[in-house]
Amino acid sequence: YGLGVLEMMEMLYDIEIVRLTIFQPRINNFSSWEITPEALKKWGNEILKPRSAMALAGEGEFHAGSWCRFCKAKNQCRARAEEFLRLAKMEFRPPDLLSEEEISEILKISDELAKWAADVYSFAQDQAIIHGKQWKGY
Known part of the structure; x- marks a missing residue:
């Protein structure tokens, strides 16, 4: 969003600093x-555009982390x-x-390991209850 607003506003104003804010209500x-x-434009051209193209093509690498909760x-x-x-x-x-x-x-x-295990358990339980899925050994 910052890049889009910058593109619109820099035609009208001499912008020296862009302040970006992310709110995650959940x-x-x-x-x-x-x-x-x-720096924002450089990031957009060198990082965002190439990685967006990769994502749209179904390419790239997945990296697990705390962001996985979303x-x-x-x-x-x-x-x-x-x-x-x-x-x-x-x-x-x-x-x-x-x-x-160690x-x-x-x-x-x-913490993330416990959350992941709970997510898998919740999914398996949902599949068993709603769809009658039987998990081997359980």
């Missing part, structure tokens, strides 16, 4: 930052599953021998 969060018109495919996303299964497959030493690095790695994604 998580009661907003963030703002300022950027020069030149995605409709979060409960079936392979990239998200691979991210969390990577941690689940870690070869753990006895708990009293976990290194600080504990830090676990703590970094433990």
Whole structure:
């Protein structure tokens, strides 16, 4: 939106700074930052346009993270599953021998891991109740 408004307004005004604000009402969060018109246009041309074209063509890479909570495919996303299964497959030493690095790695994604597991469970439960899906072993 910032690029669109900048394109319209710079014909009328000499704009030195663009202030962008994102409001996410579902998580009661907003963030703002300022950027020069030149830097915003550069980002639009070098990052946004190429990645948008890739997305429209069904190309590119998926990257799991906290933003996945907004995605409709979060409960079936392979990239998200691979991210969390990577941690689940870690070869753990006895708990009293976990290194600080291992504990830090676990703590970094433990909240998202729990959310992902709940999303998959909710999806499976919905499929079973509404569509009669029977999950092998359950």
